Amino acid sequence: MTVLDHRHPATVPGWLPGATAPRTDPAPLLPDSSPLRVLGTEAQTKTDPALLRELYRRLVVGRRYNQQATTLTKQGRLAVYPASTGQEACEVAAALALRPQDWLFPSYRDTLAVVSRGVDPLEALTLLRGSAHTGYDPKATRTAPLSTPLATQAPHAVGLAHAARLAGDQTVALAMLGDGGTSEGDFHEALNFAAVLNAPVVFLVQNNGYAISVPLTQQSAAPSLAHKAVGYGMPGRLVDGNDAAAMHAVLSEAVERARAGGGPTLIEALTYRIEAHTNADDATRYREEAEVTAWREHDPILLMERHLRPAGVLDDELVREAAEEAEALAARMRAEFHAEPELDPMSLFTHVYAEMTPQLREQSAQLAAELAAEAEVEAR
Ligand SMILES: Cc1ncc(C[n+]2csc(CCOP(=O)(O)OP(=O)(O)O)c2C)c(N)n1
Numbered sequence: 001m002t003v004l005d006h007r008h009p010a011t012v013p014g015w016l017p018g019a020t021a022p023r024t025d026p027a028p029l030l031p032d033s034s035p036l037r038v039l040g041t042e043a044q045t046k047t048d049p050a051l052l053r054e055l056y057r058r059l060v061v062g063r064r065y066n067q068q069a070t071t072l073t074k075q076g077r078l079a080v081y082p083a084s085t086g087q088e089a090c091e092v093a094a095a096l097a098l099r100p101q102d103w104l105f106p107s108y109r110d111t112l113a114v115v116s117r118g119v120d121p122l123e124a125l126t127l128l129r130g131s132a133h134t135g136y137d138p139k140a141t142r143t144a145p146l147s148t149p150l151a152t153q154a155p156h157a158v159g160l161a162h163a164a165r166l167a168g169d170q171t172v173a174l175a176m177l178g179d180g181g182t183s184e185g186d187f188h189e190a191l192n193f194a195a196v197l198n199a200p201v202v203f204l205v206q207n208n209g210y211a212i213s214v215p216l217t218q219q220s221a222a223p224s225l226a227h228k229a230v231g232y233g234m235p236g237r238l239v240d241g242n243d244a245a246a247m248h249a250v251l252s253e254a255v256e257r258a259r260a261g262g263g264p265t266l267i268e269a270l271t272y273r274i275e276a277h278t279n280a281d282d283a284t285r286y287r288e289e290a291e292v293t294a295w296r297e298h299d300p301i302l303l304m305e306r307h308l309r310p311a312g313v314l315d316d317e318l319v320r321e322a323a324e325e326a327e328a329l330a331a332r333m334r335a336e337f338h339a340e341p342e343l344d345p346m347s348l349f350t351h352v353y354a355e356m357t358p359q360l361r362e363q364s365a366q367l368a369a370e371l372a373a374e375a376e377v378e379a380r
Contacts, residue, residue, distance in 0.1 A: 024233050031226035031238040035270050038245035039307040047245050049313045055244040056304045056314060057322045058092035062112045063301060064326030066275075068333045069111070069125065073279040077337040079130040082109045086242070086274030089300035090176075090206045092116045093247035097255050098174055103160055105144040105153035105175040109206070113176060114143055121329065122336050130343050132351070151181040154190030154203060161194070161201035161258070172258045173201045174251075180211025182225050191266065195233040200258035203266045204251065206241060208273040213286040229266035241269030242300040272298075345371060 015021040038044050044052075066085040072078040084091050087109070095116035098104060106113055114124045119136045126135025127146055134145040147153035157175035164171035181187055182205055194201050205225050209216055222228055229236030239250045247269060254265035272295035276283040283292075308314035349356065349364045356364065 026230050029230045029233070029235045031224060031229070031236040031268070033238075035238045035240040036246050036250060037240045037243050038249055039243045039303050043249070044245060044307060044311065047249070051248065052245060052304070052308055052313050053318055055089075055092060055096070055248060056301075056308065056318065057325065058096070058116055059088050059244055059301050059304065060319075060322035061326045061329055062088040062092050062116060064330050065112055065115060065121065065333070068330040069128075070275065070279065072333065072337050078125060078128050080128055080278050080280060081125075082278045083273075083275040084109050084112045086295060086299065087206055087208060087271045088112060089244035089247050090204065090241050090269045090271055093244055093251050094174060094176060094204060096248055097251035098172070099255075101142065101169070101171050102255065103142045103144065103157070103171060103173045105157040105160075105173060106146050107150070107153060107176055107178060107181065108146050108148050109178065110176045111146065114141075114146070117141070117143060119143060121333055125337075129337075132347060151177055151184035151186040151190070153177070154181075154187050155193070157201050157203075158190045158194045158197070158199050158264075161199040161264075162197045165198075165200055170259055171200065172255050173199075174204060174255065175201065176204050176206065178211060179205060179207040179209070179216050179225060180214065180219060181205070182228065183211075183219055191228070191232040191234070191264070194264040198261070198263040200261075201264045202251065202254045202258055203264065205266065205268045206271055207268055208241075208271050210273060210277070210287070212277045212281065215286075224268055226266060226268035232266075234264045234266055237265060237267045239267060239269050241271030242298050242303055244300055244304060274299075 012021045038047060063085065066083045066088070069078060069081045070083050070085070073081045091110060091112035094104065094110070094113045095118075098117070104110075104113060104117060108128075111121075111124045111128070114136070115121050119141050123135040126133060136143065138144050144153060144156060147156075154175045154177060157173040161171070161173040164173070175190070177187065191203065193199070194203075207216060207225055211219060216225075224236075224238055226236035226238045237250050237254065239246050241247060250267055254267060258264060272292075273283075274292065274295065305314060345367060346364070348367070349360055352360065
């Protein structure tokens with residue numbers, strides 16, 4: 001069998017010969033009409049308590065990581081930080097669902113998934129400090145650089161997954177995107193190739209309601225983003241993105257299905273970006289406070305506390321341990337980010353064009369003059 005073999009026999013009896021007949025019964029690919037939940041349902045009782053505790057611990061540490069990184073932007077220690085506050089369940093479940101040999105393809109909002117995978121926080125945030133470098137070794141960590149151009153990481157993930165399958169190894173690639181990213185051509189091309197090639201790749205779309213200030217209603221008229229999977233011939237899954245146990249269940253199932261040769265899955269996680277888009281954005285200009293308040297009540301950590309306490313899975317000791325670990329991480333971030341990053345502002349102009357444009361030459365001369373003037377003042 002080659003990877004290009006048609007997998008689905010023609011399903012329309014009596015249709016003309018050739019490959020034009022519909023090849024897939026869409027029903028099994030359709031997402032559920034309501035998002036999957038585990039916490040507070042029968043499924044919670046069947047979930048390994050050790051996994052639930054681990055998810056809780058990572059959520060608490062992840063929340064503190066988000067808070068500390070946001071504070072570092074206010075102190076000028078980080079140039080920009082797109083916080084995943086409120087979306088931590090997606091981030092930590094993504095990291096936990098992968099095996100060490102798998103590859104993660106994150107977007108700029110997914111540093112927590114990268115850190116939760118084991119990459120050093122300082123290294124994971126290098127790019128967001130203003131460096132042109134990724135900070136961590138993608139090959140050693142099996143983690144692609146944070147992608148700022150929307151959805152470009154999706155075809156990269158498909159290419160890597162397809163190559164791994166051809167090489168006969170057991171690697172799965174997970175691409176993380178936002179709802180806005182699903183309007184990009186790269187997203188569609190990636191899904192199409194992934195399904196046609198039966199590549200071992202999972203697409204996780206965190207639908208946090210907004211692409212900066214653009215609400216989803218102005219982005220897509222589809223019944224859900226998960227429905228988009230059907231048109232490409234892969235299953236779509238709809239999940240409560242703030243339910244860490246549900247996120248872990250859906251992601252693990254999709255990752256292991258891909259590993260077993262079952263092909264790609266598109267997962268839409270319904271979640272909410274509690275903070276502004278980045279520290280450079282004012283979210284009060286495009287959304288109501290009541291909306292934020294409602295989502296704060298559906299917070300991923302709160303949800304776990306609400307459902308795991310009565311079940312006896314979460315106790316004071318774990319709450320204290322998680323809080324201590326979170327504070328230790330925050331203290332380490334404060335200490336390590338204290339030093340100024342070694343950046344050469346003039347490097348802004350290198351590797352942009354083989355030959356600089358007249359405008360860039362002018363701007364580069366202007367910056368060089370400003371830096372020289374600054375140095376002269378400092379030398380006095
Ligand atoms: C190809 C491309 N076009 C435009 C932008 C500018 N841009 C940066 S973030 C963003 C919104 C993305 O929203 P979404 O995909 O929902 O992700 P979120 O920020 O909510 O995580 C846009 C349009 C970009 N980074 N890349």
